[in-house]
Amino acid sequence: MAIITIKDLQKTYNSSQVPVHALNGVDLTIDEGEFTAIVGPSGSGKTTLLNIIGGLDDPNDGQVIINDTEINHLSRAEKIDFRLHHIGFIFQAYNLIPVLTARENIEFILELHGIPKSKRRLRSNELLEAVGIPEKADIRPRQLSGGQQQRIAVARALASSPRFILADEPTANLDSASADNLLTIMEELNKKEKTTFIFSTHDARVVKKARRVVTLEDGKIKSDSKK
Amino acid sequence: MLLKIAWRNIWRSPVRSWIIIAALTAGMFAGIFSSTFMNGWMKQRLRDGVETETGHLQIFRNNYQNSRKLSLLLPPGEITKVSAHPMVQSATERIIVQGMAASAETARGIRILGVEPEMEKNVLNLHEKVREGSWFDSPYSKEAVIGEKLARQLKIDVRSRIILRFQDLDGTLTGGAFRVAGIFRTSNTAFDGTHVLVRRSDLAELTSIPSGKSHAIVVKLQNAEDAMHVAPQFEETLEDADAVPWKELSPELGYITELSNTYMYIFVVIILMALAFGIVNTMLMAVLERTREIGMLMSVGMARSRIFIMIVLETVMLCTTGGLLGIGAGLFTVWRLSSTGIDLSIWATGLTEMGFDPIVYPEWDAVLVLNIAGMVILSGILASLYPAWKALKLNPSEAVRVI
Numbered sequence: 001m002a003i004i005t006i007k008d009l010q011k012t013y014n015s016s017q018v019p020v021h022a023l024n025g026v027d028l029t030i031d032e033g034e035f036t037a038i039v040g041p042s043g044s045g046k047t048t049l050l051n052i053i054g055g056l057d058d059p060n061d062g063q064v065i066i067n068d069t070e071i072n073h074l075s076r077a078e079k080i081d082f083r084l085h086h087i088g089f090i091f092q093a094y095n096l097i098p099v100l101t102a103r104e105n106i107e108f109i110l111e112l113h114g115i116p117k118s119k120r121r122l123r124s125n126e127l128l129e130a131v132g133i134p135e136k137a138d139i140r141p142r143q144l145s146g147g148q149q150q151r152i153a154v155a156r157a158l159a160s161s162p163r164f165i166l167a168d169e170p171t172a173n174l175d176s177a178s179a180d181n182l183l184t185i186m187e188e189l190n191k192k193e194k195t196t197f198i199f200s201t202h203d204a205r206v207v208k209k210a211r212r213v214v215t216l217e218d219g220k221i222k223s224d225s226k227k
Numbered sequence: 228m229l230l231k232i233a234w235r236n237i238w239r240s241p242v243r244s245w246i247i248i249a250a251l252t253a254g255m256f257a258g259i260f261s262s263t264f265m266n267g268w269m270k271q272r273l274r275d276g277v278e279t280e281t282g283h284l285q286i287f288r289n290n291y292q293n294s295r296k297l298s299l300l301l302p303p304g305e306i307t308k309v310s311a312h313p314m315v316q317s318a319t320e321r322i323i324v325q326g327m328a329a330s331a332e333t334a335r336g337i338r339i340l341g342v343e344p345e346m347e348k349n350v351l352n353l354h355e356k357v358r359e360g361s362w363f364d365s366p367y368s369k370e371a372v373i374g375e376k377l378a379r380q381l382k383i384d385v386r387s388r389i390i391l392r393f394q395d396l397d398g399t400l401t402g403g404a405f406r407v408a409g410i411f412r413t414s415n416t417a418f419d420g421t422h423v424l425v426r427r428s429d430l431a432e433l434t435s436i437p438s439g440k441s442h443a444i445v446v447k448l449q450n451a452e453d454a455m456h457v458a459p460q461f462e463e464t465l466e467d468a469d470a471v472p473w474k475e476l477s478p479e480l481g482y483i484t485e486l487s488n489t490y491m492y493i494f495v496v497i498i499l500m501a502l503a504f505g506i507v508n509t510m511l512m513a514v515l516e517r518t519r520e521i522g523m524l525m526s527v528g529m530a531r532s533r534i535f536i537m538i539v540l541e542t543v544m545l546c547t548t549g550g551l552l553g554i555g556a557g558l559f560t561v562w563r564l565s566s567t568g569i570d571l572s573i574w575a576t577g578l579t580e581m582g583f584d585p586i587v588y589p590e591w592d593a594v595l596v597l598n599i600a601g602m603v604i605l606s607g608i609l610a611s612l613y614p615a616w617k618a619l620k621l622n623p624s625e626a627v628r629v630i
Contacts, residue, residue, distance in 0.1 A: 056526055056624035077530070084528025091627055095523035099235035104228070111228045112529055156527075 003163055003196055004030040004053060009062035011048050011219070022048040023059065024219035030164070030198060035190045037199045037210035044216040046200035047168055053198070054087055054166045055079035067163060084112055088157030088195070090167035094149040096141040102152045103128065103137040109159040127155035130192075131185050147178025154186060164196035171203045183209045229533065233540035236513065237548075244545060247509045251549020251603070252556060254498040258599055259557025260589070262491040264569070267590035269487040272583050275414045276480040278352050281473045282445035283454045289467045291442060295325065297396055303439025305465055314448050314457050319346035320441035322430045326393030326402070328373070328423055330381035337377065339391055339423050341430030341441075350447045353411055353424070360385035360409035369429050371405035374419030375412040383407060391423065395434045403433050414584035488595070495599055499606040506607065510542050510614035521618050522626020531619050538615040539608055546607030554600060561589045 011023040022045045030036060038046050051057035053064055055071045064071050066086060074082055083089075096105045103124045110120040128134040131151035133144075141149050150170060157165045167186075171179035187209055190197050199206050207213055215223040237244050277283060286309060291299040301320075309318045322341030327334050344363035348354050353372075354362040363370050371389060373381075383389060385407050392402035405425060413419055431438065448454060454472035461470035473480060514521065524534055568586040571578060575585040 051624040054526065056622075056627075080525065080528055080530055082528075083526065087528075089523075089526050091523065091526075093519065093627075095519060095627060097232065097520060097524075099232060099239060104231075108228055108232075109527060112527075112533075 001032050002029045003032045003034075003067065004028070004198075005063070005065040006049075006053070007063040007065075009049070009052060009064065010060045011045070011052060011057070012060050021219050023052070023062075026062070026216075026219070026221055028214065028221065028224075030196060032163075032196055033190070033194050034212055035187065035197045035210055036212040036214060037201050037207050038214045038216060039201060039207055040216035040222070042202075045219040046216055048219075049216065050166050050168055050198065050200050054089065055083055085160070086163045088160070088162040088165035090150070090153050090157050090165060090170045092169035092172045094141070094146070094153045094173075096149055096152055096156070098141050101138045101140055102133070102144065102148075102155075105141070105152055106155050106159050109156055113160050115160075123159060124155075127158060130158075130189060131155045132181075145178070147174050147181060150174060150178070150182055151185060154182065154189070158189060158193060158195060161193065162195065164198060167197060167199045167201075169201055169203075170199060171201065171206055176205070179203065179205055229537050229540060233537055234544055236517075236537075236541050237545055240513070240516075243509060243512070247505055247545060248549040248552065250505055251502055251546060252553040254502050255550050255553020255599070255603065256557045256560070257553075258491075258495040258498050259554050259591075259596065260560060261494060262595055262599065263557065263561045263589040263591045264587060265487045265491055266592050266595065267565070268583065268587045269483045270590055271588065272414070272483055273480050275584065276477055277451055277473045279356065279413050280351075280353075280415065280418055281476040281480075282350055283448040283451050284446045284458050284461075284470055284472045285476055286444040286446065286461055286465065286468050286470045287442065289469055292469060292471065295323075297324065297394065297434065297436070297442075300436065300440040300442060301444060301468065302466075303437075305468070306441075306444050308465060309444050309446060309461065312457070312460070314450075314453050316447045316449050317346070317349035318444050318446045319343050319350045320427065321443045321445060322427055322434065322436055323442040324393045324430060324434060326391055328377065328381060329390045329392065330383045330387065332382050333380065335377060335380055335420075337391075337421055337423050339393060339425060339430060341427035342424050343427050347424075347445075350445050353413070356411040356413050357409040358412045360407065362409055363426065365406065365408040369403060369405045370408035370426065372409040372411060372424040373407055374416075374422050375410050376416045376420035377423065378407070378410045380420060385410060389423075391425070393434070396436055401433055403429070405429075414579055416579040491595065492598070492602075495602060499602055503606050503610040506542060506546065506610035507613055509545070510538065510611055511617065513541070514538065514614045514618045518621060518626045519628070521621055522623045522628075525621065525623035526627055534618055535615045538618055539611040542611030542614070543604055543607040546603050546610070550600060550603030554596060554603075558591055558596070561591050564589050565591075 006026055006028040009023050009026040013020040013022055038049060040046050052059050059072055071082060100108060106124040106127055107120040110123055128137050131154055133148055133151055136144060136148060171182060183205060186197055189195060212226045214221060288299040288301050306318055306320050309315060320343060324339045326337060326339050328337045362372060387407045388404055389407060390402060390404050395401045448457060458470035458472045462468060521534060565588055568588045571585045571587060578585045
């Protein structure tokens with residue numbers, strides 16, 4: 001069942017003197033439970049595609065339909081609410097809130113959903129176990145390694161059980177062991193929580209783990225292969 | 228959680244936060260200290276004016292205030308009616324005459340008050356201001372108690388003789404020799420230089436004012452603030468009488484508190500405005516440093532209103548911390564100085580000419596402190612608006628990538 005349907009997506013940046021066509025007619029469908037990697041060289045449009053799917057950026061043309069909602073027609077406030085309720089984000093630089101502990105970073109998202117404290121605690125415990133660092137619950141991000149921070153970021157992204165997770169270069173700042181570990185955790189969570197994962201990546205390890213690989217080049221889909 | 232994040236965010240750059248907190252503390256300390264200083268000073272002047280010079284209210288015959296005619300006298304027995312009022316603590320009668328005081332060397336224009344020395348003690352505290360001699364208990368038959376400045380001008384001392392000249396009830400020039408029994412010094416040298424007190428009976432005899440009649444009844448109420456609404460009651464119950472509350476007897480005393488409050492607020496507003504620029508700068512830096520974090524918050528679905536509130540809360544907490552420390556330090560200093568006072572004797576001459584005591588005892592006023600605390604919080608909110616607005620303008624897709 002399709003969770004994301006993208007039709008003829010166009011995006012041009014006019015910020016420089018020469019217009020840059022970041023996306024040039026992208027058509028893509030992502031089904032529920034997929035573990036998909038979007039790959040391609042720098043400037044191929046991976047991040048732009050992810051930003052538009054996540055409602056962080058607007059296309060010049062085309063449609064992005066998520067669960068029957070055409071998100072590029074939503075207002076700014078509606079997009080924020082939509083992201084909160086349907087999308088989890090994992091960033092290359094982790095982007096945890098440095099003044100909150102690992103657990104608080106996870107519970108923060110749940111609080112935005114208005115989930116009561118007792119349930120927040122249960123869910124954060126569950127996720128800390130799932131990402132394998134329950135003992136780091138009360139530690140702030142700066143005292144964690146990059147891999148541990150990214151695991152917390154994964155737990156945060158999964159906290160509210162979103163329909164899908166957008167991960168922008170999640171392993172780019174990690175060493176091999178940490179990257180492998182993280183990918184294994186995400187793969188398990190994908191299976192266990194049935195959450196759809198969409199990665200933009202250069203990392204061959206991610207490509208290897210992905211069950212579907214979409215290759216972008218010059219803003220177009222060059223190939224789309226399922227394993 | 229927002230409160231927690233806001234509070235912890237303040238301490239991400241402790242040095243920067245402490246600098247702005249220190250500036251706020253110093254500003255608020257200055258605000259509180261100067262406010263309580265002015266408040267104490269003005270209240271002292273008010274108390275001195277009311278308790279030494281005017282009383283809470285004075286009752287005259289109709290039109291006496293405008294004409295000052297000797298013949299406009301209150302009938303005997305009015306003081307009994309006045310004293311019977313439940314809000315009246317005590318009252319005394321006076322005969323008031325304009326005249327001249329002359330010593331062997333010089334003469335001065337003065338106001339002569341014919342008083343009942345013992346009754347006067349219950350209404351005003353002028354007897355406590357006698358610095359030399361005594362309050363009408365010398366062995367002389369015709370005693371006078373005069374102000375220190377007048378004594379200096381007339382070059383006389385206790386036990387010296389002065390000649391008082393004035394008109395009697397018929398308009399005939401009259402007068403008498405009095406012996407200086409006491410010399411008083413109030414915080415108002417203008418008063419000290421123009422007032423001579425004698426026994427009411429002596430003055431009545433010299434001016435031919437019939438026994439029991441007087442020009443004024445000076446009243447002390449249970450509470451000075453009641454004067455404004457008690458005065459009309461006396462005007463209704465007493466025949467042909469004007470009851471004048473202290474604010475009208477000495478309008479400048481009434482204005483003093485209002486004016487000083489206005490000045491204090493203006494002063495605090497100027498301090499806060501200056502500090503607000505520092506706060507805006509600090510918060511702009513904080514927002515700039517956290518661009519990526521704010522972008523992330525927007526990305527994960529934190530409503531812009533919450534981001535706005537987070538930054539406002541952070542600024543308000545910063546201001547409140549500095550404000551409370553400053554208010555606390557200010558109140559502690561005021562508490563210490565309220566018993567010892569601040570000695571401004573170096574400027575005593577000028578201050579007493581204006582009626583101010585050179586020893587100032589700062590007094591804090593709960594309403595004033597609460598208002599200042601409120602103004603600090605309001606400044607925090609106002610100072611946070613621009614940084615918060617800048618944060619809201621961020622584009623999340625770009626902000627999350629800022630290094």
